[in-house]
Structures are given as C-alpha cells and as structure tokens.
Amino acid sequence: MSVIYVLLAISISVALVFFAAFVFSVKRGQYDDSYTPSVRMLFEDELLPDLDKEEPENKEIKLTKSTNQ
Amino acid sequence: MTNIRCYHCGDDCNRTRVLFDEKEFCCNGCKTVYEIFTTNGLSNFYDIEERAGTAPNEIRQKYDFLGNKDIVEKLVEFNEEGVQVVNLSIPSIHCSSCIWVLENLNRLHSSITNSQVDFPKKTIRVTYKSEDFSLKALVLLLSAIGYEPYISLEEYNKKNTKVDRSLIYKLGVAGFAFGNVMLFSFPEYFEVEEFWLDQYKPVFRWLMFAFSLPVVFYAGRDYFISAYKGLRSKLLNIDVPIALGILTLFLRSTVDIIFDLGSGFFDSLTGLVFFLLLGKFFQQKTYSFLSFERDYKSYFPIAVTRLNAEGEEENVQIYKIKAGDRILIRNMEIIPVDSILIKGNAEIDYSFVTGESNAVLKESGEKLFAGGKQLSGVLEIEVVKSVSQSYLTQLWGNSVFEKDKITAFQTLTDSIGKRFTIGVLSVAILSTLFWLFYMPSMALNVFTAVLIIACPCAIALAAPFTLGNMLRIFGKHKFYLKNTNVIERLSKIDTAIFDKTGTITTTTKDAILYEGIELTKAETALLKTTLRSSNHPLSRSLYEILKSNAIMTLDEFEEHTGKGVEGKLNKHSIKAGSASYIGESMPNAASDTAVYISSDEDFKGRFVFKNKYRDGVEDLFVTLGKTMNIGILSGDNDGERKQLQDILPSKTNLLFNQKPKDKLDYVKHLQKDHNVLMVGDGLNDAGALAQSNVGVSISEDINVFSPACDAILDASNLTKLPVFLKLSRKSIQIIKLSFLLSLCYNVIGLYFAVTGQLEPVIAAILMPLSSISIVIFTTLMTNMIGKRLKP
Numbered sequence: 001m002s003v004i005y006v007l008l009a010i011s012i013s014v015a016l017v018f019f020a021a022f023v024f025s026v027k028r029g030q031y032d033d034s035y036t037p038s039v040r041m042l043f044e045d046e047l048l049p050d051l052d053k054e055e056p057e058n059k060e061i062k063l064t065k066s067t068n069q
Numbered sequence: 070m071t072n073i074r075c076y077h078c079g080d081d082c083n084r085t086r087v088l089f090d091e092k093e094f095c096c097n098g099c100k101t102v103y104e105i106f107t108t109n110g111l112s113n114f115y116d117i118e119e120r121a122g123t124a125p126n127e128i129r130q131k132y133d134f135l136g137n138k139d140i141v142e143k144l145v146e147f148n149e150e151g152v153q154v155v156n157l158s159i160p161s162i163h164c165s166s167c168i169w170v171l172e173n174l175n176r177l178h179s180s181i182t183n184s185q186v187d188f189p190k191k192t193i194r195v196t197y198k199s200e201d202f203s204l205k206a207l208v209l210l211l212s213a214i215g216y217e218p219y220i221s222l223e224e225y226n227k228k229n230t231k232v233d234r235s236l237i238y239k240l241g242v243a244g245f246a247f248g249n250v251m252l253f254s255f256p257e258y259f260e261v262e263e264f265w266l267d268q269y270k271p272v273f274r275w276l277m278f279a280f281s282l283p284v285v286f287y288a289g290r291d292y293f294i295s296a297y298k299g300l301r302s303k304l305l306n307i308d309v310p311i312a313l314g315i316l317t318l319f320l321r322s323t324v325d326i327i328f329d330l331g332s333g334f335f336d337s338l339t340g341l342v343f344f345l346l347l348g349k350f351f352q353q354k355t356y357s358f359l360s361f362e363r364d365y366k367s368y369f370p371i372a373v374t375r376l377n378a379e380g381e382e383e384n385v386q387i388y389k390i391k392a393g394d395r396i397l398i399r400n401m402e403i404i405p406v407d408s409i410l411i412k413g414n415a416e417i418d419y420s421f422v423t424g425e426s427n428a429v430l431k432e433s434g435e436k437l438f439a440g441g442k443q444l445s446g447v448l449e450i451e452v453v454k455s456v457s458q459s460y461l462t463q464l465w466g467n468s469v470f471e472k473d474k475i476t477a478f479q480t481l482t483d484s485i486g487k488r489f490t491i492g493v494l495s496v497a498i499l500s501t502l503f504w505l506f507y508m509p510s511m512a513l514n515v516f517t518a519v520l521i522i523a524c525p526c527a528i529a530l531a532a533p534f535t536l537g538n539m540l541r542i543f544g545k546h547k548f549y550l551k552n553t554n555v556i557e558r559l560s561k562i563d564t565a566i567f568d569k570t571g572t573i574t575t576t577t578k579d580a581i582l583y584e585g586i587e588l589t590k591a592e593t594a595l596l597k598t599t600l601r602s603s604n605h606p607l608s609r610s611l612y613e614i615l616k617s618n619a620i621m622t623l624d625e626f627e628e629h630t631g632k633g634v635e636g637k638l639n640k641h642s643i644k645a646g647s648a649s650y651i652g653e654s655m656p657n658a659a660s661d662t663a664v665y666i667s668s669d670e671d672f673k674g675r676f677v678f679k680n681k682y683r684d685g686v687e688d689l690f691v692t693l694g695k696t697m698n699i700g701i702l703s704g705d706n707d708g709e710r711k712q713l714q715d716i717l718p719s720k721t722n723l724l725f726n727q728k729p730k731d732k733l734d735y736v737k738h739l740q741k742d743h744n745v746l747m748v749g750d751g752l753n754d755a756g757a758l759a760q761s762n763v764g765v766s767i768s769e770d771i772n773v774f775s776p777a778c779d780a781i782l783d784a785s786n787l788t789k790l791p792v793f794l795k796l797s798r799k800s801i802q803i804i805k806l807s808f809l810l811s812l813c814y815n816v817i818g819l820y821f822a823v824t825g826q827l828e829p830v831i832a833a834i835l836m837p838l839s840s841i842s843i844v845i846f847t848t849l850m851t852n853m854i855g856k857r858l859k860p
Binding site: 002004005008012015019022023026027031032033034035036039040042043 | 117165168169172185186187188189190234237238241245249269272276
C-alpha cells in the first residue's frame with residue numbers, strides 16, 4: 001500500500017480531532033458569551049493580594065473557577 | 070457644591086451629603102455598599118472603574134414571596150442535595166467592576182460557591198448551598214449592594230428553552246469541508262499531467278465527494294426546506310435558485326467523478342454553502358440583553374400578599390388569585406388585577422396603561438384597573454377578575470399579537486429572487502435547446518453549467534451583509550432593532566405616529582410654573598422645609614426648584630397621604646397639596662397637574678407641572694414633516710393641545726383620550742393606504758406597536774421595561790429618527806447596487822456556461838470572487854453612509 005494512504009489517514013484524523021474539539025466547545029456553550037471571559041481573565045491578579053486571609057475552602061473554589069475559564 | 074460626585078455611584082451629592090472614610094457619598098445607601106465592599110476585601114471595585122456603583126433601592130418586604138417554596142422551585146434551575154443554581158437578570162450590570170464584584174460574591178457570603186456573569190445578557194448564575202442560605206437571602210444581598218435582580222412574571226413562566234446553536238454547527242461543518250476540499254482539489258486546478266498525480270486522482274475525488282456529503286445534506290438542508298416550502302405555497306423565493314444550484318452542483322459533480330469526466334465542482338459547492346451560511350450568521354446579530362417580546366408579564370410581579378380568612382398575610386402566586394380574594398398593595402407596587410378598593414388612600418399612576426400622566430385619586434368602593442401603580446401608602450383591595458381576564462391583559466388576546474410581521478412582508482431579495490429564477494431557467498432552457506440541435510452531447514453539460522454559475526450566491530449575500538452591518542451601526546447609536554427585516558420595513562415608512570406622554574415628553578416633569586400671589590421669603594423657606602419631609606414625587610421636584618437655603622426644624626408636620634402636606638412653625642402654617650385639600654380651584658384646573666399652596670389658610674397660588682418636551686422635538690417634526698405624514702395619538706387629556714399645535718406642522722393629526730384599543734384601530738385604519746411607523750413607550754401603545762409596520766419603543770433606560778416592539782430607541786437619540794429612516798432607505802439602495810454588481814458576475818459566468826466552456830477552476834474562482842467583492846462593497850458602503858450618524 002502506498003504511503004499516501006497513511007498520510008491521508010493521518011491528516012484527516014488530525015482534522016477530525018480539531019473538528020470534534022470545535023463541536024465540543026460549541027456544545028459546552030463556550031461561544032454563547034464571547035465578552036465576559038475577556039474581562040474576567042484580567043481580574044485574576046486583583047484577587048491575589050488578599051487571598052492569604054481567606055479560608056482554605058474559599059481558595060479552592062477560586063482556583064477551580066479560574067481553571068474553568 | 071455642584072461638582073461633588075458620589076464616590077460610589079457618581080451622582081451629584083447636592084441634596085444630602087454623607088461623609089464616610091474621607092469619601093463623599095450621595096446617600097446612606099451608597100455609603101453602606103461602600104462599607105460592605107471595603108470590609109469584605111472588595112475595595113478593588115473602586116479601582117477597576119471609578120464611581121461605577123449603583124445606589125441601592127429600598128426593598129423592605131418586596132421579596133417576601135421568595136419565601137414561598139413553589140415559587141422558588143420555579144425560579145431555580147437546579148435544586149438538589151442542598152445545592153441550588155439560579156440565573157438572575159440584573160439590569161444594572163454595566164462595567165467591568167460589576168463583573169468583578171459579582172463574580173466574587175462568595176466573599177460576601179460563605180454559602181455562595183460560585184457566581185458567573187454573562188455580561189452581554191446581563192445575567193448572573195449563582196450556585197449556593199441552600200442549607201443556610203436561600204434565594205431570598207441572595208436577592209436581598211444583591212439588592213443591598215445595588216444589583217437588584219429583575220424578577221417578573223415573565224421569568225416565572227419561562228420554560229427552559231434550549232439555545233439553538235445549529236447555525237454555528239452548520240457553519241463549522243461547511244467551513245471544515247470547504248477548507249479540506251479546497252486542498253484536495255488544488256492539484257487539479259493546474260491540470261498537471263504527472264504520472265503520480267494521475268494515479269491518485271480518484272482517491273482525492275472520492276474524498277472530496279465524502280466531505281461534500283455533510284455539507285449538502287446537513288449544512289445546506291435549510292435551503293432545500295425553505296425552497297420546498299416556497300414552492301408549495303407557489304412562491305419563488307431566493308432559496309429556490311440556491312437549492313437548485315446546490316443540487317445541480319452536487320449531482321453533476323458526482324456524475325463527473327463516476328464516469329471520470331472531470332474533477333467535479335465540490336470546491337465551489339462547499340464554498341457556496343459556507344459563504345451563504347456566513348451571511349446568515351452575520352445577519353443574526355441579536356441584542357441578548359434586550360427583549361423585544363415583552364408583554365404585561367414582565368411588568369407584573371410574581372406574587373402578591375393575600376389576606377386570608379383569618380386576616381393573616383400570605384404570599385400567593387399571582388395566577389392563583391381568584392375573584393373575591395383580598396390582597397394588599399404596598400407603596401409603589403403594581404395592581405395586578407381589576408379590583409375594588411376597600412381600604413387605603415389610592416393614588417394611582419396609570420401612565421403605563423393609558424398614557425395619562427396624572428395620578429388618579431380613588432376612594433373606597435371605586436374600581437381599580439390592573440396595571441396601575443400605587444403611589445402612596447398601603448391599599449387593601451378585593452379582586453374582581455383574575456389576572457388573565459383583566460382589562461389590560463385582555464389587550465393581549467387581540468390577534469395582532471400573534472401576527473408575524475416577517476412572513477407577511479416580502480423582502481427585496483425574495484422579490485428579486487422570483488424574477489431571477491425565471492430568468493435563469495429561461496436562459497438554461499434556451500441554451501439547452503440550442504445545443505440540442507447544434508451538438509446534442511453538450512446539451513446536458515450546458516444546462517447544468519448554467520444552473521451552477523447562475524446560483525445567486527452574491528445576491529443572497531448582499532442583503533444579509535448590508536442589513537447586518539446597518540443593524541450594528543444603528544446599535545452603536547442606541548437604536549436597537551429586533552432583526553434585519555426591520556430595516557427593510559423602515560425604508561418603506563410614509564407615516565409616523567407618535568405617542569405623547571413619555572415619548573415626545575420626558576417622564577420627569579421639569580417645567581414648573583407658579584401662578585398666583587407671590588410667596589414671601591419666609592413662606593418659601595417654610596414651604597421648602599415642609600416639602601423636605603415629604604417623599605411624594607411632586608414634593609421632591611418642587612423642593613428642587615425652590616430657592617431658599619433656610620433649613621428649619623418644624624414645630625409640626627403632617628402628611629395626608631393622597632392629599633397634601635402641612636407644616637407649622639412659629640404659629641405660621643403652610644399647606645401644599647391638591648385643590649380639594651386646599652379648598653380652592655382655578656379655571657382649567659382639571660387638565661393640569663398642580664400643587665396648590667395656602668399660607669395660614671389663605672390661598673396663595675399654585676405650581677403647575679408641565680410636561681417638558683424632549684430637546685429637539687420641534688426640529689424632529691419639521692424634518693419628518695417634509696417627507697411624511699405625522700400624527701399624535703395620546704392617551705392623555707387634551708390640556709396641551711395648544712402647546713402641541715405650536716410645535717407641530719399644521720397638517721398634523723392630533724388625537725387625545727385614546728384608549729389602547731383605539732390606538733390599535735387608528736393605526737389599522739391608516740394602514741389601508743400607508744406604511745405606518747408607531748413610536749410609543751408604554752403598555753398602552755403595545756397594541757399599536759404590534760399593529761404598525763414598524764413599532765419603535767422609546768426608552769430612557771434601555772434596561773427597564775419596554776413593550777413588545779420591533780425596535781428600541783434610546784430617548785436621547787429620538788431626534789436622530791429621521792436620519793435612521795434615511796439610512797434605511799439608503800441601505801436598500803446599496804442592496805440594489807450590489808444586485809447589479811453580482812449580475813455582472815453572472816453575465817460573465819453565463820458566457821462560459823452557455824458556450825459550454827465552464828471549467829471547475831473558473832467556477833471556483835468566480836464564485837468566491839463575486840461573494841467576497843459583494844461583502845466588501847456592502848460593508849464599505851454601509852460604513853460610509855453610517856458616518857452621517859456621527860454628531
């Protein structure tokens with residue numbers, strides 16, 4: 001079998017992976033609000049200075065939140 | 070002292086000033102919010118944006134109904150194992166500080182685990198533990214920091230509707246296939262005669278075929294459905310030639326590769342569908358934070374306080390109220406049902422229902438209509454009709470509200486599409502007939518080639534991109550349209566009807582005139598001091614304009630709800646209130662809002678509150694009057710007929726005392742030979758707004774209630790209305806120009822098709838070229854004419 005079939009299979013499956021990622025992201029609603037995340041990511045710094053005073057429970061919540069976005 | 074602005078909300082601190090932590094606040098509410106923020110480590114709020122806060126309103130028992138389990142159950146999205154998730158609409162979200170503070174709600178209460186803001190929609194999604202926290206507590210917390218959620222009957226009825234994302238999927242599929250097919254077909258464009266390429270040609274061709282399958286059968290499905298629907302109702306819409314084009318492209322290409330006649334047109338096919346969907350996507354701009362479908366439901370509360378047989382108060386969902394029930398209406402609450410007044414001083418503002426701007430005084434035993442707002446004190450009322458049968462809500466039973474304006478309107482694209490389809494089909498048939506006699510083997514080739522090349526991609530793109538871009542330009546100037554179809558309808562308007570109260574007048578009554586014997590300095594000072602203690606809206610506006618600096622302590626103060634106020638100092642007394650309270654009346658008293666003044670029981674005079682017309686209204690009418698008919702439909706009395714006649718062109722039709730139904734009927738009557746634009750603001754205009762060709766709702770604050778309409782216009786830009794109308798007409802001209810342009814491409818393409826020389830590579834160049842040039846042309850043109858809106 002010619003190598004071209006292998007190459008085609010690889011390239012198409014790579015393309016399909018990205019397509020699946022696209023479908024997944026739409027399904028999760030990541031395109032529903034395209035504005036707020038852009039503002040939100042700038043706030044991560046503002047949280048840091050007084051994080052130490054917080055209870056550990058709250059810290060955890062905030063960390064998971066930031067990874068979600 | 071004029072320039073001191075509140076550290077929290079940025080309002081002027083003229084009336085009262087609160088000093089705290091070396092910062093100035095306009096009221097105690099703002100100070101409290103500042104305190105809450107700083108003590109919880111949220112002082113960053115003031116660093117992100119300056120003076121970004123909103124002054125909190127007083128709440129009291131307004132949200133007591135959230136204690137009712139059934140109601141809470143309906144409002145929350147998720148409620149299991151001690152965790153509740155709720156999505157609340159908060160109109161006062163407006164800046165990045167808001168996002169920041171609302172997403173850090175967990176610092177204000179430890180039971181809140183997560184909160185996420187959707188800025189464009191102005192909503193917040195909060196997850197909290199319901200053990201030691203509740204929806205009511207959350208709402209009160211939000212209200213306390215100035216972010217009062219908007220909870221109305223509409224929310225209560227809302228079904229969990231799924232977001233339709235199919236267009237994004239289709240666009241993704243088409244784009245994905247388009248890109249890949251382009252790559253696969255690239256070698257064929259150059260017709261390279263090479264052993265290696267020739268050997269693998271079938272592989273690439275069948276791959277292209279495979280990629281085009283989902284494009285035709287999934288992404289392009291809507292065009293087939295729409296064309297089929299059009300044909301069934303004997304309409305040749307623009308989707309007919311498009312569907313025909315897609316189908317021919319697909320079948321011819323498949324035949325081509327099966328019999329090894331050529332590489333097919335899969336690249337053009339996928340590209341065509343991709344561009345068409347792109348146009349659709351661009352047109353689909355929606356203002357998600359606005360609602361164009363509102364009816365009385367978003368104006369009414371969810372629950373009211375009912376007095377049960379034992380005289381106890383209980384919160385009841387509004388639909389559960391039956392005739393005969395006794396309910397309590399508190400200050401500033403809406404009366405949700407037709408009822409009879411039992412107890413209390415009713416001073417009811419019906420401006421939203423009737424357009425009548427003066428509050429109406431009612432006495433015990435009189436009938437109250439749903440939709441009125443109680444202005445002074447608590448009322449006890451007996452229900453006469455249930456919510457859905459009340460006078461106001463019955464208006465929504467009118468068939469106008471079920472009519473879909475879009476389906477009734479034939480767009481320019483569709484009317485062109487009809488002629489275009491006939492033209493294309495006749496060219497296809499004629500050229501096929503010619504080739505049948507001249508060289509029969511070419512006939513089918515030519516027939517399909519004509520259908521392929523004539524596929525009106527560019528025509529179908531002209532309208533979405535022109536109108537979509539115009540919609541965005543209008544939106545930047547605070548004129549929010551429901552959809553692009555409204556622009557086409559706006560361009561055909563030849564009659565403009567305006568509501569008066571709240572539309573061409575401001576809602577705050579600023580113009581105050583004094584008639585009567587001049588007040589002495591001592592009297593003015595006493596009057597101002599007396600008014601200071603009163604919370605009635607008229608007292609407050611009067612307080613603002615009286616010029617006196619003396620602040621005294623009164624010996625005696627009495628407020629007679631619904632009647633007036635009385636203040637006593639050093640044996641002098643002053644009374645301010647309604648004519649009957651003062652015991653005086655002046656001619657023409659009925660049609661004006663006035664506060665009568667008497668000093669030591671001697672009648673002095675009255676302050677007359679005039680509706681103030683919005684700035685530039687006169688110019689607006691002069692400009693509009695040049696090109697169209699103008700009319701005024703007011704629910705108000707004709708007290709201002711004279712004033713209006715002065716500022717309006719002489720031909721203007723003035724109608725007063727119009728009930729909501731009258732307005733609807735008048736618009737309907739006009740529509741026999743005119744295209745009517747209705748401009749209104751309240752529920753009383755809702756019928757007319759729905760009936761008119763284009764209903765525009767004027768709003769001082771676009772976040773608060775506006776009735777169902779086609780467009781929402783910010784009150785500050787009312788004077789730009791003629792420009793908006795003009796731009797709509799220009800947009801239609803741009804579309805027509807683009808049709809001409811795309812016709813040129815079609816003629817070139819048809820030359821190749823009719824002469825039987827259409828190669829896939831020509832189609833692959835011509836199709837995207839025409840589409841892209843149309844997109845560029847329309848975008849540039851709309852941006853150019855949109856510059857006229859700049860002040």
